[in-house]
Amino acid sequence: METKATTEPTRKNRVNHELYVKICGLSTPETVAAAVTAGANAVGFVFAPGSPRTVGPDLAKELIANVPGHIETVGVFRNQPVDTVLELARRSGVDTVQLHGDESVADSERIQAQGFGILRALSINSYRALDDAQRSRWETGRILLDAVEPGAGVTFDAADLVDAPPAGTWILAGGLNPGNVAHLVATLNPAGVDVSSGVESSRGIKDSELIRAFITAARSATDSTS
Numbered sequence: 001m002e003t004k005a006t007t008e009p010t011r012k013n014r015v016n017h018e019l020y021v022k023i024c025g026l027s028t029p030e031t032v033a034a035a036v037t038a039g040a041n042a043v044g045f046v047f048a049p050g051s052p053r054t055v056g057p058d059l060a061k062e063l064i065a066n067v068p069g070h071i072e073t074v075g076v077f078r079n080q081p082v083d084t085v086l087e088l089a090r091r092s093g094v095d096t097v098q099l100h101g102d103e104s105v106a107d108s109e110r111i112q113a114q115g116f117g118i119l120r121a122l123s124i125n126s127y128r129a130l131d132d133a134q135r136s137r138w139e140t141g142r143i144l145l146d147a148v149e150p151g152a153g154v155t156f157d158a159a160d161l162v163d164a165p166p167a168g169t170w171i172l173a174g175g176l177n178p179g180n181v182a183h184l185v186a187t188l189n190p191a192g193v194d195v196s197s198g199v200e201s202s203r204g205i206k207d208s209e210l211i212r213a214f215i216t217a218a219r220s221a222t223d224s225t226s
């Protein structure tokens with residue numbers, strides 16, 4: 001499948017459900033406001049260390065204070081101890097923890113038991129390597145299918161997902177941008193989309209215009225009235 005296509009979906013292949021749109025890696029009040037006013041369903045804050053998007057819990061808490069309650073706030077983690085995840089999640093006040101590393105089902109259950117939602121991010125390669133039991137365990141919750149390197153703005157070949165999509169609620173990520181998201185939503189029919197690099201003017205710097213353009217383009221692939 002050509003994942004970089006820019007073709008607009010026709011009415012016939014529009015998706016007949018409301019698409020969940022998450023804007024990830026936010027770090028300024030202006031870009032959080034842009035995501036909220038443009039109609040994002042979720043906003044994400046990177047707590048994984050070593051990224052140009054990494055924020056501390058105090059900044060995230062300030063940003064979250066201006067996010068309406070109906071919008072999901074998500075903290076992004078990768079291979080951090082569960083105690084650290086819980087501390088950062090509590091201090092920032094996020095609703096949901098997005099796990100990008102080798103965290104186990106038990107880790108995930110421990111976080112959930114403390115009242116946080118879970119978004120299990122899996123690289124497409126990890127997802128394909130799961131055995132049936134592992135796959136059905138993760139598919140009981142929401143999964144986010146991503147490229148091999150998260151937050152790098154790289155697409156992946158998703159051709160096999162057209163005929164064999166994940167069984168549960170799944171969110172597409174990895175190299176999405178305002179030019180390709182409508183086509184990919186219309187082709188793959190995910191429950192949602194997640195973007196970071198594709199709404200940045202340079203690495204780690206979010207752009208409000210691109211955020212608005214992305215949300216408009218993503219929604220153009222959906223038609224909840226048909």
Ligand SMILES: O=C(O)c1ccccc1NCC(=O)[C@H](O)[C@H](O)COP(=O)(O)O
Nearest residue numbers: 024051150151152153174175195196197
């Ligand atoms: O954004 C990062 O730098 C990052 C670092 C460590 C773990 C996850 C990270 N980002 C996750 C995301 O931003 C998105 O969920 C997803 O990977 C899509 O990113 P992109 O391909 O840049 O749109």
